[in-house]
Amino acid sequence: MIRITLVNPNTAREMTEAIGRGARAVAASGTVVTAVGPAMGPASVESHYDAALAVPGVLAEIAAAPDADGFVIACFGDPGLDAAREVASGPVVGIxxxxxxxxxxxxxxxxxxxxxxxxxxxxxxxxxxxxxxxxxxxxxxxxxxxxxxxxxxxxxxxxxxxxxxxxxxxxxxxxxxxxxxxxxxxxxxxxxxxxxxxxVAAATKLVESLVALGLRTSTHGEYAPPPPKPQAGLLAEFTRSFE
Amino acid sequence: MIRITLVNPNTAREMTEAIGRGARAVAASGTVVTAVGPAMGPASVESHYDAALAVPGVLAEIAAAPDADGFVIACFGDPGLDAAREVASGPVVGIxxxxxxxxxxxxxxxxxxxxxxxxxxxxxxxxxxxxxxxxxxxxxxxxxxxxxxxxxxxxxxxxxxxxxxxxxxxxxxxxxxxxxxxxxxxxxxxxxxxxxxxxVAAATKLVESLVALGLRTSTHGEYAPPPPKPQAGLLAEFTRSFE
Amino acid sequence: MIRITLVNPNTAREMTEAIGRGARAVAASGTVVTAVGPAMGPASVESHYDAALAVPGVLAEIAAAPDADGFVIACFGDPGLDAAREVASGPVVGIxxxxxxxxxxxxxxxxxxxxxxxxxxxxxxxxxxxxxxxxxxxxxxxxxxxxxxxxxxxxxxxxxxxxxxxxxxxxxxxxxxxxxxxxxxxxxxxxxxxxxxxxVAAATKLVESLVALGLRTSTHGEYAPPPPKPQAGLLAEFTRSFE
Amino acid sequence: MIRITLVNPNTAREMTEAIGRGARAVAASGTVVTAVGPAMGPASVESHYDAALAVPGVLAEIAAAPDADGFVIACFGDPGLDAAREVASGPVVGIxxxxxxxxxxxxxxxxxxxxxxxxxxxxxxxxxxxxxxxxxxxxxxxxxxxxxxxxxxxxxxxxxxxxxxxxxxxxxxxxxxxxxxxxxxxxxxxxxxxxxxxxVAAATKLVESLVALGLRTSTHGEYAPPPPKPQAGLLAEFTRSFE
Amino acid sequence: MIRITLVNPNTAREMTEAIGRGARAVAASGTVVTAVGPAMGPASVESHYDAALAVPGVLAEIAAAPDADGFVIACFGDPGLDAAREVASGPVVGIxxxxxxxxxxxxxxxxxxxxxxxxxxxxxxxxxxxxxxxxxxxxxxxxxxxxxxxxxxxxxxxxxxxxxxxxxxxxxxxxxxxxxxxxxxxxxxxxxxxxxxxxVAAATKLVESLVALGLRTSTHGEYAPPPPKPQAGLLAEFTRSFE
Amino acid sequence: MIRITLVNPNTAREMTEAIGRGARAVAASGTVVTAVGPAMGPASVESHYDAALAVPGVLAEIAAAPDADGFVIACFGDPGLDAAREVASGPVVGIxxxxxxxxxxxxxxxxxxxxxxxxxxxxxxxxxxxxxxxxxxxxxxxxxxxxxxxxxxxxxxxxxxxxxxxxxxxxxxxxxxxxxxxxxxxxxxxxxxxxxxxxVAAATKLVESLVALGLRTSTHGEYAPPPPKPQAGLLAEFTRSFE
Incomplete structure (x- = not known):
């Protein structure tokens, strides 16, 4: 069984559901698709400002799914992709x-x-x-x-x-x-x-494929877990340690 | 059910078998993998000369599998990939x-x-x-x-x-x-x-994904079926018409 | 008089001060330099994760200085540069x-x-x-x-x-x-x-030059003020309207 | 005296003759131009499929002219150029x-x-x-x-x-x-x-120039003569050893 | 005080004056702008031929201003920029x-x-x-x-x-x-x-900034002072030694 | 008969002669090679400054050979190549x-x-x-x-x-x-x-080939003859009109 979490970086619930439907329509029979949207950030992503503010929510959703085998970031600007790769429990692909x-x-x-x-x-x-x-x-x-x-x-x-x-x-x-x-x-x-x-469909299949191949983001250099560090103020809850 | 044909462009039978094993190890449960090798061409591909002479065999194998849903060309030089895309019954990916x-x-x-x-x-x-x-x-x-x-x-x-x-x-x-x-x-x-x-594994999953997504090579321009044409002499058997 | 705000994207106060000193050492006599650091985000930026979480603080500091003529983002990854350009009251340059x-x-x-x-x-x-x-x-x-x-x-x-x-x-x-x-x-x-x-010094002079030239980020296309939009949850305070 | 062989990769005899005329019109007085066309392959090259099937014929013609000082491949897709360089007795240029x-x-x-x-x-x-x-x-x-x-x-x-x-x-x-x-x-x-x-004219002069300069394809790496190897089936006659 | 010399590569005096005005309009209060035009070369630069013949005059003007802190070459083709960088007493920027x-x-x-x-x-x-x-x-x-x-x-x-x-x-x-x-x-x-x-305005500010930053063309390699050498005939006066 | 003028951009006479020898060694029997060096400019070209001052001499030599069918600029920096193409009576190639x-x-x-x-x-x-x-x-x-x-x-x-x-x-x-x-x-x-x-040898053959092909620099746009224009002072003799 392969568990894929699709993160819709905006807070529009209907879009999250449509994304889930799109992914399920192409996933293999053994794949379980979960589509989630963050509790924080923009209602839709239509500017660099929106994209920047969508990223903390994406990272929060990824942290909230430590058992997922792989992740999709379901917004065409691929917001937060590099950061997500450092901290996710499996491979991450942007749409x-x-x-x-x-x-x-x-x-x-x-x-x-x-x-x-x-x-x-x-x-x-x-x-x-x-x-x-x-x-x-x-x-x-x-x-x-x-x-x-x-x-x-x-x-x-x-x-x-x-x-x-x-x-x-x-x-x-x-x-x-x-x-x-x-x-x-x-x-x-x-x-x-x-x-x-x-x-959305393409990313679902790519992540599913990476998991089937036993592949995930390299931890050899740039994408190794980030050094632990205090995050202050509003973002204090993002203080985490990654192994 | 998805049927994928992997074409080993050389005539080394053991390598064809190993390629089949590699593909089957990662294919989804509903995917049927067939590994084939041509009856003509080089024993292995280690030069441009070898690669050029491997291509007719690759094209013959693709023509011999009209029911396949997708194809892999299993040699790292991706010999014949463009030609294969024009004539294959489904998407083609090189390793x-x-x-x-x-x-x-x-x-x-x-x-x-x-x-x-x-x-x-x-x-x-x-x-x-x-x-x-x-x-x-x-x-x-x-x-x-x-x-x-x-x-x-x-x-x-x-x-x-x-x-x-x-x-x-x-x-x-x-x-x-x-x-x-x-x-x-x-x-x-x-x-x-x-x-x-x-x-080999990566290409198997990519082709499987393309088929699951309902996608195949565009027939809109460069990769439309080739104009019918006589092929002379030794290669006369390659005279075919593609629709 | 030209007012330049340098934003240190991390919360390390001593670094903010050093950045201010570096900028003042090269600024023209009529230029007033202010170095600020955010109340939220990472203590230093050493990963994509840190960089992503530094951006909201950068945007908050820029919003808090509506009278500045120009801005410097003082972290070598230039975090949040595109978003900052959409919302800042003057030109923005990354170091x-x-x-x-x-x-x-x-x-x-x-x-x-x-x-x-x-x-x-x-x-x-x-x-x-x-x-x-x-x-x-x-x-x-x-x-x-x-x-x-x-x-x-x-x-x-x-x-x-x-x-x-x-x-x-x-x-x-x-x-x-x-x-x-x-x-x-x-x-x-x-x-x-x-x-x-x-x-830091180079960016200070570039921003100072842009202001002296009467130039700021184009509002003609990509960097026009973002469409107004609700920002939810933790980031609700980022709901703003830009003209 | 410089002997240049122009290979028309298709089997259209009239085109071969026109190619020969075009080359002779610009060749230096001491240059002997021979235009040849293969006995195998497509009547014209208008697809990747055609180009792939034209290559064995090109290689056969080059092997059949071991005394030529240089070669032109006279089809605008330059089919077989890399392979030809490995095996030809002199420099090869595509049109x-x-x-x-x-x-x-x-x-x-x-x-x-x-x-x-x-x-x-x-x-x-x-x-x-x-x-x-x-x-x-x-x-x-x-x-x-x-x-x-x-x-x-x-x-x-x-x-x-x-x-x-x-x-x-x-x-x-x-x-x-x-x-x-x-x-x-x-x-x-x-x-x-x-x-x-x-x-055609441009390639004729380039090959003539290379021969006059005493230059031919490097045999130092990629374009060294290919390792000897059996070619099977239909293409058995391409089994050759190159020194 | 920063002294910037703007070199108009053509001999059109009115254009030299306009260039000077343009630069002074944006220069900082402590900056002294001098606009000069050569005594030799083309009336305007509208061809590669003109540009080539403008360069000796540019180099002569640069040599004639050994006390300048920085230079602008005020023609949009940036004629002579590399040579100017080798011999000028300060940084040089093309417009x-x-x-x-x-x-x-x-x-x-x-x-x-x-x-x-x-x-x-x-x-x-x-x-x-x-x-x-x-x-x-x-x-x-x-x-x-x-x-x-x-x-x-x-x-x-x-x-x-x-x-x-x-x-x-x-x-x-x-x-x-x-x-x-x-x-x-x-x-x-x-x-x-x-x-x-x-x-013109942009280059003036960039040169001013470089001087304020204490930066000038590297003398570490390509742009070190040229080896001394006789210049013959018409150009004999360009025989100089640079330290 | 093809007349090629090789211009050595420096004033070192022995080098001019060696260049002539090098060209003659590879030229076709009907080709007449003339090697010339300018009366003005640097003794050798070893800096951007030298190269800039070599160009007027190159242009003078090209103007002095209006009957040449083609030209070579025989210095590895190809100084003055664009300008030469605008004014030469035939194709120009740099070494x-x-x-x-x-x-x-x-x-x-x-x-x-x-x-x-x-x-x-x-x-x-x-x-x-x-x-x-x-x-x-x-x-x-x-x-x-x-x-x-x-x-x-x-x-x-x-x-x-x-x-x-x-x-x-x-x-x-x-x-x-x-x-x-x-x-x-x-x-x-x-x-x-x-x-x-x-x-030197390569350029000689390329120019010879271009002449044999009846080809010379396009006069359709950028390389059309330059607009006529007074050249002042030291360079007054370069005032010419090109048709």
Whole structure:
């Protein structure tokens, strides 16, 4: 049995549930998926400010699941990924990371369609960091806020942007750049005739695979457990010792 | 049920069997693994010449398994990967590709230990192509031919090279650069205390994941089925039409 | 008059004071320097975990200085830089960023000497992000914790590492990779005969220059004020509206 | 006297002859040009599948010309170049490689116009591998199959695409991305007023130059003669020993 | 007191004066700015030929100011920067260099608007050399010669090009790519609502900062004073010995 | 008949003659080689200062040979190459450029052995500009001044450095990084068993090839003839009009 905890870095409960459904839909039969959201931090992540304030909650949720075999950070900016790797009880994968890795196995280049234009910079930075600066042909915004992705007009906007991106970027593959888009994957793929990668599903399979392979984050250098240290004030509860 | 065919590009039957064992050890319960080797081509792949002559056999094996859900090319040079993607009935992953993707999820940088020094150039080229030029900190040869990896002295040479690579490259993770090293993974990881990635196992899980996600190579552009065309002479049997 | 607030992301008061001294030593006569440290977060920043937990405090200090003309984030990992740029009342510069920019004006390549080896990955990542992957010839650790840099033996270790880095990397310039090394700058430069860049001093001058030029972070796209949003739980006090 | 063998990797005899004419038109007086085509493999190269199956024929032709001083592989994907370098009796140059090198001597950036859109990915990959990712400003398809380049309408399509590429890419130089376009070079250059590089002619001069300089592929490492090895089945005739 | 000498590499006296005004407008109270132009070389720099012939004059002006604490080369191609660094009595900064460094502190990406299209290649080359290949989103020409930037229609052309660049490139920041555009900075920023960086002002502050920090070009390797050597003929007066 | 003018950018007459000999040794029978050196500028080029002052002389020599079909700039820093391309009557190739292009046709990676360590920065910069940042595995200095390369001890130093570079860099090919090393090529290749590329010979063949191909620098954009313009003072004689 493999236990995977998906952490939704925002406090929107419905999104947490949708993330759990998305993960369970692709998990192997022996895998138990738990989707959690933090008690602290932003209602959705749409800025660097939001992302920064989402990270303590992500770390708290990871600490609260010491028996999990692996973790997914279910926000397309992959907030807190490095810190999570230092302290988690198993491998950790971000959904942007997972989606990009997966997309490169399916074609020469991919396009990403995301929510607000202001998140494009972060997404491009992640593409560079993960090694996909050349494979990522473009990042496009549909200008729909994260928590309004559910309406029919929002779905139409995402689909339109996907079609336009495909034409402009000469891409083979589409990546949906927000955990809130999980449930649009099938429809867009059917409509446009290209593989469409959802980060939540992709990350779930990658973590499941790492656990099956007996692999977890290296403790040999950068990601060894952090030196113990007092955390002051509001964050005092984060004073922990990691072995 | 997911059916994965692993193609060993060389004609060494024992290696084909070992590859099958390596894949089965990590496959999910519902996954059926078949390991095959071609009837044509080189006894092992240790040069560009060998790799070039291994490709027709790889393509023949893929054509011979039209019911497979996904494929692994089980040689660290990933020979024939692009061509295979055009014609296969499901997603195709190379073991070098799989190992490098997997290694980057476990630390900042990885080192590769391979067989003969003459293969280093190809490995570095693949690291660049896949986007891991920065993550791949070094490629090192242990100077043992592919078909002699089984002896105790060969195993000691591989282990020594791994230890040295770790120290020189400031890496977090090791990658074994030959399908013939599959069975050394556990011992090296236990000895050196870092994650050790075997490409055969990693590729098996990646293909299994892609199939579970309902994803396969895009047919939207470069990897659409090739235009039908006569293949002459010795290779006449490769005249096929792909839909 | 130009008012610059330097934020020390850790809670070590003596370091805050040393940072203030370092900045004042180079500020122009009309510049007023204020060095502050947060009431929350880690005693020093030596891991991704520490860095993540330091960011809320940095953002709180920036919010607490709405009259400042510009800001410095005085920790070599530049924690919270993107978020700070969205919300600050003036330009924000990180000390790693400032040191690297400054070093490239003085020679072809620079070496960085930092505290613990586990921080090297983050430093290399910043060098890439800022455009200095080629100019940064090496990052070296002296294996002294941040809060122990004051002892004579620590100073000797830093100096030794600097001399070794210069020889190994064929660099023209040295960069000190920790705000706690500010006071060693002069001695090392005198000893080794090369320019030595301290990030605190460099950042102070860069921010002062930006203010004098009438420049601040663009609000045209990514760094526009964040959309207003509730922040829950422990972090509720970060619920703010930015115009 | 310098003997150069040009290998057309496809079985289209007329194209082989045109390639020979193109090479002879630029060869020095003391150079003897022989153009050959294989007895096996695809009628034209328009997919990765075709390219893979063209390689054995290329290697057979090279083995059949042990007295040649140098070789050109006359297909814009440079199929089999690495393997050819290991086994040829003299230097080997691909026409994509030659065209790109030559183009960079004539201006800051070049555009490539090729046949089918599905070959663009391979061409971009070669530009990266050869070092010309920045110099290559764009790769454009005219959507004419290789064996139909002779018609007036095809020639018009190529010319139109060249004019458009020049305008879009802000390039100084054009490269024709198919050996079948050799005879259009002069007309396009006259019409558009920029240097137009044909790979067949460029490669002929590069190989001639290497031979005149007394240079051939290094046998010091990666490109040393391959270790002898049995090749099985259909490809048994490729079992050879190289000194 | 800090003495900065700005060298206008062309012989257009009015431009020298405007450069001086631009620098004085931002210099600190204790800084003395001197703007000089050479007695030899081109009337304006609009080609590689002009730039090459501007360099001896730049070097002569630097030699003529041995008491200056720092230098600015006030032409956007940064002509002679490396040579100037070898021989100057203090740090030297080019205005392209300064503008690009400054722009990256204000947003994710910047666009450059320059004079003639033929200078774009050099500008892109500098962006690469300085590390800003990714941050520099585009270089655009307004097709106004350097010495005609003063007319209202020229100013309108520059403004139009800036607006277009911002829209096309998804940039946060604008850089004006010619010393002759210094006096347009404020108007363009007011009109377009983004930070606009003028290289003359930016370089003045960077040099002032370096001097305040006690930093100058490393003499440790590449930029050590040049070996003494006779300079013949027309350039005999450049025979000097540097200590 | 092809007329090639080689310009030695320094005033050392013996070196000019050796360069002429080196070129003639490889030129085709119908090629007439003329080697010239300027009447102005440095006795040898060993610094950025020297290189800057060598350029006017290079441009003067090119203007003095309006009937030449092509040009070589015979100094490893390729001084004045861009300016020369704007004004020359035929294609222009630098010897660093030529050597690096040629070396990449002979193996995966090359090492450069040059004279003084202070020239390494420029050489690395050229490797980046020409696209060979990855292919160039290392640049090494033998610490022999340009005009002292003739002595037996100097030759021994060059050979030693070559042998060491080969071992350290895992290179296939050597490049000699100074026109003054032309006559050592054969001996080093014989001794070390790898291809050794001399830039003078390589550039001669490249220019000869370009002329034979009917190709010269594009006049379409950046390298169009420069706008006519007065050149003042000492350089007044460089006032020319180019059509």
């Amino acid at each position: 942007a990371e997972a989606a990009m890795h997966t997309a490169t196995l399916l074609g020469r280049g991919f396009s990403i369609v995301t929510t607000l234009a202001r998140t494009i910079g972060r997404t491009e930075e992640l593409a560079h960091r993960y090694g996909f600066a050349a494979a990522c042909r473009g990042v496009h915004a549909c200008d729909v806020p994260v928590l309004e992705l559910d309406s029919p007009s929002a779905r139409a906007a995402v689909l339109d942007r996907c079609a336009a991106a495909l034409a402009t970027d000469r891409s083979d593959v589409l990546v949906l750049g927000c955990a809130g888009m999980t449930e649009l994957t099938g429809a867009i793929s059917a409509k446009l005739g290209v593989p469409v990668v959802d980060g | 070098a590709e799989a190992a490098m993707h997997t290694a980057t999820l476990l630390g900042r940088g990885f080192s590769i230990v391979t067989t003969l020094a003459r293969t280093i150039g190809r490995t570095e080229e693949l690291a660049h192509r896949y986007g891991f030029a920065a993550a791949c900190r070094g490629v090192h040869a242990c100077d043992v031919p592919v078909l002699e990896l089984d002896s105790p002295s060969a195993r000691a040479a591989v282990l020594d090279r791994c230890a040295a690579a770790l120290a020189t490259d400031r890496s977090d993770v090791l990658v074994l650069g030959c399908a013939g090293m599959t069975e050394l993974t556990g011992a090296i990881s236990a000895k050196l205390g870092v994650p050790v990635v075997d490409g | 790693a960023e400032a040191a690297m920019h400054t070093a490239t004006l003085l020679g072809r390549g620079f070496s960085i000497v930092t505290t613990l080896a586990r921080t090297i990955g983050r430093t290399e990542e910043l060098a890439h992000r800022y455009g200095f992957a080629a100019a940064c010839r090496g990052v070296h650790a002296c294996d002294v914790p941040v809060l122990e840099l004051d002892s004579p033996s620590a100073r000797a270790a830093v100096l030794d590492r600097c001399a070794a880095a210069l020889a190994t990397d064929r660099s023209d310039v040295l960069v000190l990779g920790c705000a706690g090394m500010t006071e060693l700058t002069g001695a090392i430069s005198a000893k080794l005969g090369v320019p030595v860049v301290d990030g | 994509a490689e030659a065209a790109m090198h030559t183009a960079t001597l004539l201006g800051r950036g070049f555009s490539i116009v090729t046949t089918l859109a599905r070959t663009i990915g391979r061409t971009e990959e070669l530009a990266h591998r050869y070092g010309f990712a920045a110099a290559c400003r764009g790769v454009h398809a005219c959507d004419v199959p290789v064996l139909e380049l002779d018609s007036p309408s095809a020639r018009a399509a190529v010319l139109d695409r060249c004019a458009a590429a020049l305008a879009t890419d802000r390039s100084d130089v054009l490269v024709l991305g198919c050996a079948g376009m050799t005879e259009l070079t002069g007309a396009i250059s006259a019409k558009l007023g920029v240097p137009v590089v044909d790979g | 392209a260099e300064a503008a690009m460094h400054t722009a990256t502190l204000l947003g994710r990406g910047f666009s450059i608007v320059t004079t003639l299209a033929r200078t774009i290649g050099r500008t892109e080359e500098l962006a690469h050399r300085y590390g800003f290949a990714a941050a520099c989103r585009g270089v655009h020409a307004c097709d106004v010669p350097v010495l005609e930037l003063d007319s209202p229609s020229a100013r309108a052309a520059v403004l139009d090009r800036c607006a277009a660049a911002l829209a096309t490139d998804r940039s946060d920041v604008l850089v004006l790519g010619c010393a002759g555009m210094t006096e347009l900075t404020g108007a363009i920023s007011a009109k377009l609502g983004v930070p606009v960086v003028d290289g | 660093a450029e030529a050597a690096m292009h040629t070396a990449t046709l002979l193996g995966r990676g090359f090492s450069i052995v040059t004279t003084l360590a202070r020239t390494i920065g420029r050489t690395e910069e050229l490797a980046h500009r020409y696209g060979f940042a990855a292919a160039c595995r290392g640049v090494h200095a033998c610490d022999v001044p340009v005009l002292e390369l003739d002595s037996p001890s100097a030759r021994a130093a060059v050979l030693d450095r070559c042998a060491a570079a080969l071992a350290t860099d895992r290179s296939d090919v050597l490049v000699l990084g100074c026109a003054g090393m032309t006559e050592l090529t054969g001996a080093i290749s014989a001794k070390l068993g790898v291809p050794v590329v001399d830039g």
